[in-house]
Each structure stands twice: as structure tokens, then as C-alpha cells.
Amino acid sequence: MKKHTREALLDSAFNTFYKHGFQGANIATILNDVGINKGSMYHFFKSKKDLGLTVVEERIARNLVNKYTSVKSVKELFDVLCSAPKTLIYGCPLNKMSQEMIYIDSDFQKILSTTYAKFETLIQEVLEREEVTNSALKAKQIIATYEGALMIYHLNQNADCFVSVLRALEKEL
Amino acid sequence: MKKHTREALLDSAFNTFYKHGFQGANIATILNDVGINKGSMYHFFKSKKDLGLTVVEERIARNLVNKYTSVKSVKELFDVLCSAPKTLIYGCPLNKMSQEMIYIDSDFQKILSTTYAKFETLIQEVLEREEVTNSALKAKQIIATYEGALMIYHLNQNADCFVSVLRALEKEL
DNA sequence: AATTTACTTGACTGTTTAGTCAACAAGCAA
DNA sequence: TTGCTTGTTGACTAAACAGTCAAGTAAATT
Numbered sequence: 578m579k580k581h582t583r584e585a586l587l588d589s590a591f592n593t594f595y596k597h598g599f600q601g602a603n604i605a606t607i608l609n610d611v612g613i614n615k616g617s618m619y620h621f622f623k624s625k626k627d628l629g630l631t632v633v634e635e636r637i638a639r640n641l642v643n644k645y646t647s648v649k650s651v652k653e654l655f656d657v658l659c660s661a662p663k664t665l666i667y668g669c670p671l672n673k674m675s676q677e678m679i680y681i682d683s684d685f686q687k688i689l690s691t692t693y694a695k696f697e698t699l700i701q702e703v704l705e706r707e708e709v710t711n712s713a714l715k716a717k718q719i720i721a722t723y724e725g726a727l728m729i730y731h732l733n734q735n736a737d738c739f740v741s742v743l744r745a746l747e748k749e750l
Numbered sequence: 751m752k753k754h755t756r757e758a759l760l761d762s763a764f765n766t767f768y769k770h771g772f773q774g775a776n777i778a779t780i781l782n783d784v785g786i787n788k789g790s791m792y793h794f795f796k797s798k799k800d801l802g803l804t805v806v807e808e809r810i811a812r813n814l815v816n817k818y819t820s821v822k823s824v825k826e827l828f829d830v831l832c833s834a835p836k837t838l839i840y841g842c843p844l845n846k847m848s849q850e851m852i853y854i855d856s857d858f859q860k861i862l863s864t865t866y867a868k869f870e871t872l873i874q875e876v877l878e879r880e881e882v883t884n885s886a887l888k889a890k891q892i893i894a895t896y897e898g899a900l901m902i903y904h905l906n907q908n909a910d911c912f913v914s915v916l917r918a919l920e921k922e923l
Numbered sequence: 924a925a926t927t928t929a930c931t932t933g934a935c936t937g938t939t940t941a942g943t944c945a946a947c948a949a950g951c952a953a
Numbered sequence: 954t955t956g957c958t959t960g961t962t963g964a965c966t967a968a969a970c971a972g973t974c975a976a977g978t979a980a981a982t983t
Contacts, residue, residue: 582930582931596853596854597773597854598771598773598774598850598854600770600771600773600774601771601773601774601850601854603969603970604970604971604972605969605970605971613931613932614931614932614933615932615933615934615971615972615973616930616931616932616933616973616974617930617931617932619971619972619973620929620930620931621930623972624971624972625971625972667853668849672849672901673849673850675901675904675905676841676845676846676849676850676901677771677774677846677849677850679904679905680769680840681769681770681771681774689905690905690906690907693902693905693906694906697902714911714914714915714918717899717902717911717914717915718895718915718918718919720898720902721894721895721896721897721898721899721901721902721915722891722894722895722898723894723898724894724897724898724901724902725893725894725895725896725897725898725899725901726890726894726898728845728848728849728894728897728898729866729870729890729893729894729897731848731852732848732852732862732863732866733863733866733867734863738887738890741887741890742887742890742891742894745887745891746891749922755960755961776939776940776941777940777941777942778939778940778941786961786962787961787962787963788941788942788943788962788963788964789943789944789960789961789962789963790960790961790962792941792942792943793959793960793961794960796942797941797942798940798941798942924983925982925983926981926982926983927980927981927982927983928979928980928981928982929978929979929980929981930977930978930979930980931976931977931978931979932975932976932977932978933974933976934973934974934975935972935973935974936971936972936973936974937970937971937972937973938969938970938971938972939968939969939970939971940967940968940969940970941966941967941968941969942965942966942967942968943964943965943966943967944963944964944965944966945962945964946961946962946963947960947961947962948959948960948961948962949958949959949960949961950957950958950959950960951956951957951958951959952955952956952957952958953954953955953956953957
């Protein structure tokens, strides 16, 4: 039960922040969900903010890296991107937290910007692997379209446009 | 001073919600900013939520409509979109509020979805005016790219990619 | 077995916050 | 002037919430 509490806390905190936002999230909800008490959480994390920053590092950033480092081709990349609406039920966690936090807290701003940069680099590397020209700009185009289309999907509650927009982009590369 | 208080309240509320999010916003800050007292606000709005929904209607949606109904050509549309980073200092207000609220409160979900639909229709109409084929999908493509690029701009604090991504999209129409 | 370290408990504190209310003032119509 | 509607005041309430702490238990170290 040593590592378990900390990891369970991060899992539950990720889910809660993902749905309610960082500011809207209630620590009591997380504690109740994990089935532990206050002091136990404050043993591992010195504040709600500390918990939030660790969620970005050890959940959001880590999931992103795991997902995209295994991607080898452009086709594979688009397949992964197109499968997003099934899993990202409240939108893109990185995007959502960025929109909320970057102009509110500079520590969040730093870690979220860094995480985004990693994401962009991973996409760029996939493009370079197949010698796509102008990979830096193309990576940004792909991410921009992906993030925007995901938002439209959630606002419309309709995945049709999400996949068609991404497939149209794929053809233009 | 009859209409003034209500309008000043909506202006300040819009700015505060835009920066801090709806949940993170503090009513006392808004009241202090406008220079009035609690009861005065609750004379015009029955709750914070009521204020929030009215901000969406009378500020976010109205600004959007005013901005895009005057746009007549595709070139003009992209000029307006490309000028966004200078004015939208905390990102796209509609996108930001949507990411925060659509899975938290169904009244916000409804009004934000409706507002988004209006936005999409306006863009589509500009495309149709110049007989762009497949205007429904193209409108979604433009908005997706625009929203995503705006996010990247804010996370990177660098506008270069924003304009190049949008200009690249313009050429593909 | 003894002692230190790691983890847990849950009541408690202090603050922040949305929302209420009764009394008061201004604008206006008769 | 009188009365009515609209808007304003600011103290008050009640709840929610992040964070603390002293005392306890479990686990590892010697």
C-alpha cells in the first residue's frame, strides 16, 4: 500500500480535473473516490496545486508520450488521431487545462507549454520519418485541426465531421 | 443610470469569466470592478449562473454575429480570422467557456452549442457567397484550424505559426 | 525487540463565496 | 405632494472548501 495511494490519487485527480476543471474540482470528491482521508493526500502532495501540476506531469504528459512515441507512420498517426473521440470523452485534457490555467498561474503555464512542445515534437518526428516537407508547420497544422475538430465534435455531439476533417487533412500532406 | 448598471455588469462579467473561467470567477471582483453592491447585481440577475448565461447570449454570441455578418468574401474572412491573436488575448471566449462548461451544466451546453452553430452558419454563408464547393465541411475545417491554431498560439506565446497555418488553409480552398 | 520512518485518521480552523433581506433612495406618473 | 416602480445599500447567512495538526497505526531498518 505504499505506492498505491499516491497512484490512485493521481488517477482520480486526473479524472476529476478532466471533467470539472482544476478550479471546479473538489478535493473531497477525489478523497471520497479513492477512499482515503485528507491528511493522507497532504502527505503526498503539499497542496491542490501541487496535485494539479503532478497530474499534468505524470498523467497528461505521460499518456501523450506513450501514445505517440509508438506511432511510426503518417497513416498510423491519423488513425490514432481519428480514434480520439471515442476515448477523449471530455475533450483534449491538455487543451482543456491549458485554456483554463495558462493565464491564471505561471507554474501551470510553464508545464503545460512544455508538455505541448513535446507533443508537437512527437508529431513532427512522425512526419520527418516519411520525409514530409516543412514538417514543423505541418505538425502545427495537424495539431490545430485535430484540436479544433475535437472541440467541434464535443459542441455538436457529432463525430462525423471530426473524422472527415482529419481525413481531408491527411490527403493534403 | 437605468440600463447602465446592467450593461456595465455584463461587460465586467464577460472580462472576468473570459480570464478566470466561469467557476474560477469571483462575483465580488466583478462588483468591485463595476463599483456597485451585491444586491444591485441580484436585482438584474437571479444567480451567478443567470449572469453567465446572459454573458454568453449578450456578449459572446452577439460579438460573434456582429463580427462575421459583415464579412462578405473568403479573403475578408481570413483577414478577420488572422487578426484574432491581437484581440483574443485569453483565447477564443466561446471555445474556452465550452471546454469548461458543456459537461458540467446542461443549460450552458445548450446555449453554447447553439452559439457555435450560428458561428458555423456564418462562415458557411461566406463560402457559399463565392460558391465554394462542400461549404459545410469546409466551414468546419476552417473553424477547426482557426480554433486549434489559436490555442497553439497561446501555449507557445508565438503568433508566427497562427498566421501561416491559416494562410496555408486559405490557399487550399 | 526496539526504534525510526512512512503512512493514515478525522476533527478542526479560517477563509472564501454565492446568495438573502429589509431598509433606503431615485425617477416618474398622477 | 402622494404614491408607485425601479434600482441600491451593506450587513448577514450558510455552506463549501483548502489546508492543518496531533495522535495513531503499519512497515521497514537496526
